[in-house]
Amino acid sequence: SIQREQWLNISHCTKDHLSTDLISGKLPVDFLYSFTCLVCAHLLSDPLQLPCGHLFCRSCIQKYTCVVGSHCPACKLPCDPSALISPDKAFLSALYSLPLLxxxxxxxxxxxxxxxxxxxxxxxxxxxxxxxxxxxxxxxxxxxxxx
Amino acid sequence: SIQREQWLNISHCTKDHLSTDLISGKLPVDFLYSFTCLVCAHLLSDPLQLPCGHLFCRSCIQKYTCVVGSHCPACKLPCDPSALISPDKAFLSALYSLPLLxxxxxxxxxxxxxxxxxxxxxxxxxxxxxxxxxxxxxxxxxxxxxx
Ligand SMILES: [Zn+2]
Ligand SMILES: [Zn+2]
Ligand SMILES: [Zn+2]
Ligand SMILES: [Zn+2]
Ligand SMILES: [Zn+2]
Ligand SMILES: [Zn+2]
Ligand SMILES: [Zn+2]
Ligand SMILES: [Zn+2]
Incomplete structure (x- = not known):
């Protein structure tokens, strides 16, 4: 989408982050989606969670709030960058176990x-x-x- | 929603399946969503996957295709019940590791x-x-x- 291309110009992460195409096997679509950054659509890299429950790469959400504004890119709820937390360990363990080819x-x-x-x-x-x-x-x- | 209530009348699973309210901790919303049945909205019970990548409880998708028709309840793609497969083990392991209270x-x-x-x-x-x-x-x- 045009929006995603604009955001990629903000995040400049294509060289650093991994594509979801690396995933091996046919994972359920919603499961796969839950591991992608809602700014850059890469596999989440060093993920942070907003109070609304949406996830982003650390570098993506930092650049986004700096350039676009202090709200969630997905649901537009206002957010204070200090409210970013590390996701639950059940999530992180699923993320780090993803099978890549x-x-x-x-x-x-x-x-x-x-x-x-x-x-x-x-x-x-x-x-x-x-x-x-x-x-x-x-x-x-x-x-x-x-x- | 009205649709979900209609489907619950088809699936009759409230006594057998677990509510997502049992989940302990604040999991990312999309991650939590990826473990819910798209027919009954409970935590997936004995999940099966359609070729489109959507997931359902075994009993829910069997009753749904029998009563409503042979298509995916989520994306409406036509589906043959024989095309149902067991989800990838990376997904099942994340599902079975979910922390409940x-x-x-x-x-x-x-x-x-x-x-x-x-x-x-x-x-x-x-x-x-x-x-x-x-x-x-x-x-x-x-x-x-x-x-
Ligand atoms: Zn990225
Ligand atoms: Zn990102
Ligand atoms: Zn949000
Ligand atoms: Zn290699
Ligand atoms: Zn159910
Ligand atoms: Zn179900
Ligand atoms: Zn589908
Ligand atoms: Zn107990």
Whole structure:
């Protein structure tokens, strides 16, 4: 929607947040919806809850109240940014247990949201390892040619 | 709503299903909503999922399709009752972990949904135990008076 595009211009989070397309399996639509930020529509990142019970990424609701105004983006109830609370642990535990599918080519592993960033970092480290190994092989080849 | 009251007349489930009022703590509204049956608005009991991703109690969707017709009560998409599937285990695990507050007077314990029926049954057994103990005391009193 036009509104969501405007809000994405406020939140600038596409590089930092995860898409709901990463979710593995066909979750119930309303269940999936309950884990998306009502500003950016990504999977909630460091979620905060307003007194009305609506949820947002910490960075999204902070930028929204600063730029648009002190009300809930979803139900428009006035809100004091100091009234933001951490969601109930039953919710957080469901969020962090969400099954994501690793998008790296040739991986296809199912990873829980809580381990996703570590999993991706491990891929990057393995790539770096390969680069180091390759450059060592090249050095050895050069050395053996030179020697 | 009038529609919901009509559906409750179809499902007749108020004695069997649990009210969302039992939920302990202030869960995010959309998260709570994702655990309610879209026919009876109780906490989902033995949930089934339609291909559109909407959820219902097994008994509710079976009665609904039988009485009202073969479409999703929420989005009206036509549906074949044989297309009903069990929801993803990530969803079921979140449902069964929901924290409920025991409504028995003087208890106030927080119980996970998966243990709720056993917890209530234990209350009833304890009441039966007390009744047995009381009747034994009465019998003893009568015996000692008679003897
Ligand atoms: Zn975002
Ligand atoms: Zn967001
Ligand atoms: Zn709100
Ligand atoms: Zn991977
Ligand atoms: Zn019901
Ligand atoms: Zn129901
Ligand atoms: Zn539907
Ligand atoms: Zn109890």
């Amino acid at each position: 690793c998008p790296r080519e040739g991986c296809g592993e199912q990873v829980r949201l809580e381990s996703f960033h570590k999993h991706i970092k491990d891929h990057d480290l393995r790539v770096t390892d390969k680069e180091i190994q390759l450059s060592e092989i090249n050095n050895n080849l050069l050395a053996s040619k030179g020697g | 025991c409504p028995r007077e003087g208890c106030g314990e927080q119980v996970r949904l998966e243990s709720f029926h056993k917890h209530i049954k234990d209350h009833d057994l304890r009441v039966t135990d007390k009744e047995i103990q009381l009747s034994e005391i009465n019998n003893n009193l009568l015996a000692s008076k008679g003897g």
